[in-house]
Amino acid sequence: MIMKNFFTILGGMGTLATESFIHVLNERTPIHSDQDYLNYLLVNHATVPDRTDFILGKTKDDPSLAIKEDIQQYSHFQPDFFVLTCNTAHHFFDKLQEETDIPILHMPRLAVEVVNQKFAKTSGKTRVGLLATEGTIQTKVYENELMKFDNLEVILPDATVQQEVTNLIYRDVKENHFCNEELFYQILQQMTEKYACDVIILGCTELSLVQEFTQNKKYPVVDAQSELADETIRRALRNREEPEKKAT
Template sequence: MKKFFTVLGGMGTLATESYVRILDQRTKTEKDQDYLDYIVVNHATVPDRTDYIIDHSKPNFLPAIVEDVQQQSLLKPAFMVMICNTAHYFFDEIQAATDIPIVNMPYLAISTMKKQYPNAKKVGLICTKGTLHDHIYEDYITDAGFELSLGDAEIQDEVESLIYDDIKIKGSVNEEKYYHILQTMHDKFGCDVIVLGCTELSLAQEMAPDHDYDVIDAQSIIADKSIELATKVRRGEDIDFSKIY
């Protein structure tokens, strides 16, 4: 297979399935051959990202992802996407392991937010404790000129419960809990836009989209970018990947 891209997934599996489902649904097709060419690496046994970021005595997830990247690089994909926000803690190290461009999901999400909501003042971030700890989204949001709200300990516990108790463990989305999180970030903390900084939250958005709150869904955005880039690759067009690092 030529002119394809690689999806570095499995962190977690249901979130990766959500990305692939959105990717295929949004691809304009009239026949089988119109779908995109890609390889999905569902590496479910990659150590927990948050565990390591918070406690470096826990297993490091970097070697597993670097191994995947190096294996896939031998196949020469046009680009890669990594469907885990928290794993971007090691983005520079992962990108350094290959000459193949890897799309930076958090950077892409906040760049899109800046264009889509230029008049927003306060931006809320909901994500894993690992993503909070590594400050990746926090830095991108503040560097873009927005005021940032992380909520409080109570809302973070609710977010963690939705991600781990409901989606990762039970394999289901608690719509009521998801809506309550969005409502609290909007009403209590005054957030104009809420960034979904975890792909499990993107799954929640896919399964429970019927609300009135403005959200930035990083997984949805990178799915659209994947379609755009893969289409250009198929057409043989040149791509400036430096704009999406």
């Protein structure tokens, strides 16, 4: 029997974060039997060049070329949609979408929409802190989405806090497989108290991994990967119920 009503996950950027996404996806899928889980293909392309290093000019290896090839290759299987699990890779989103007629979910856009829905104030601006890689910050992947809403104000960390975020992502999670709970809470505390943020976007999947590990409920956050998982489940279940319709 040929697999139908499936999606393709473009992962491996990094692998631990992709594993976290899959765990959240499977855990939240409503199931009563094995057959209730979602159908998907996982592309764990771990050798895609580092997105931030390319954006910051530390390497000439363009990661978008590898992701484009993945999209071209897996579009032949005709998934209902693609899921791109790397925040920083959304800098190349428009170019990637041009490679296929199959929709790619836009993780930063989903997260910002949730911020506006759940945290927007009735008067005055909502101060939205952003924690992400230096590449995501520099390319304004989230800032551009946040600026679409007049009632949302973007709050970026200073150089000291950004270095702490970078250390947590690269030194702790990527290099040492260590969910540094103490540093994570220290960063969230600074963004909440020093910067008076009403909500903080976790705009990196390594931060999402730490969020999952710590189960933080003390500080108000919108976890982009979590929102992507929820939207993936919604679309996949809808396509299963209405197989003649593709995700749009």
